[in-house]
Amino acid sequence: MPPDITSPANDRIKWLARLRDRRHRDVEGLFVIEGKRLYRRALEAGLVPEITFLADPTDIATVGKVLTVDPGALDKASYRRESQGVIGVFHQLNTSLDRLQPAEPPLILIAENVEKPGNLGAMLRTAAAAGADALITVGETLDAHNPNVVRASMGALFNVSLAMSNWDELAPWLDANDIRVVCAAPDASEPLWEARLTGPLALVVGAEDWGLSDRALALADDTVLIPQDTGIVDSLNVSVAAAILLFEARRQRT
């Protein structure tokens, strides 16, 4: 049986290809998950696709409406020109702060002014492994549904609560939830392993080179240093710094 769609000029394929652009994603309220492993993880996390484009229908379990597509045409619509056989279109995730329901005691990562989608994805992956309850971004308006976030998160985007917020909204929320705020700052004097990282906790990291805003530092109950050899290279990558903080917190909380 020939596939439902054979031509890359098909209207549905053109529509799918347009979802590579943030503007189109946001207008439609949709985003795209490519590849079998990530698609499977999205279903496992309970996400329901709006539609699934598939090269080989015997290849993977699907949910909802499915269109079969010639593999070459499917690759054309892919972000990396390599669909790995499946592209699912999903409703965008709800990233509002008021939806968060942290565990008790909460362990939260706050990332300020993170610019690179790959770093956001990597932090989601690390936060999942560290057992953090949520990742909250403030500042730069990153696109959570950028394909590089999806890919770098290895599926953690579907499982770790992600909220995109700002200090005006976040400061009273942290206060209302009695969450201690610990900022990582290059000019702090207390090494992170001497600080108390137990109890309800939010760890705040800033983008490389930038440091944290005055607003972030003003909210800090404590500022800590990740002691490191500097001078040779820049400070640690922000997602690596987040990993060191989260796993030191995990050590103390064990």
Next chain:
Amino acid sequence: MPPDITSPANDRIKWLARLRDRRHRDVEGLFVIEGKRLYRRALEAGLVPEITFLADPTDIATVGKVLTVDPGALDKASYRRESQGVIGVFHQLNTSLDRLQPAEPPLILIAENVEKPGNLGAMLRTAAAAGADALITVGETLDAHNPNVVRASMGALFNVSLAMSNWDELAPWLDANDIRVVCAAPDASEPLWEARLTGPLALVVGAEDWGLSDRALALADDTVLIPQDTGIVDSLNVSVAAAILLFEARRQRT
């Protein structure tokens, strides 16, 4: 004054462009550093360029032979089609094990079967920040002079001792230097923070999904676990795992 080279068809530019290929780099024993920040760091680290191609001679301090090039032609020879104004050609680094001179007590990171240049670069950067003496790779024959290694290392490639080795050579070297070998393994039972990470130490990490070889595990004086929530996503990225291990070692060694 017109630049020395104006055309992307110039023989020197074609030669430079060919160095984007590993085969040409290895035949010539050269590699390429692009961009002002990395070029400056290479000079600071004592590297001497074979030749420097430069868009604007007033832009940056250089060493040795310099050719000025029309910016468009220079970009054409760049790995990412964006030279940032300078491309330096340098002699390849010596990555032989017998060149290493670890500090006392040594802290060494060993990475087995790392495949992605970006991960190798990230580990070099983190190793520099953690104050490690060396990074030693075994297994997969990675190209240390891949432009993505250079870039992801943020210059740490020029400063952290990097050796590319194999277990046949490395096992007796570790033994002769009385270096304790601690492997990170997903099926270990002892959390890393309960293991002793002081004294002469080599931390061994494997590529994601693969784990470590039997050969690596047979050399281990201790195997440790990075306790993490699994099931949702894969294990930690190898460079993140390395960071957590190195900074736990730093905590214990402080």
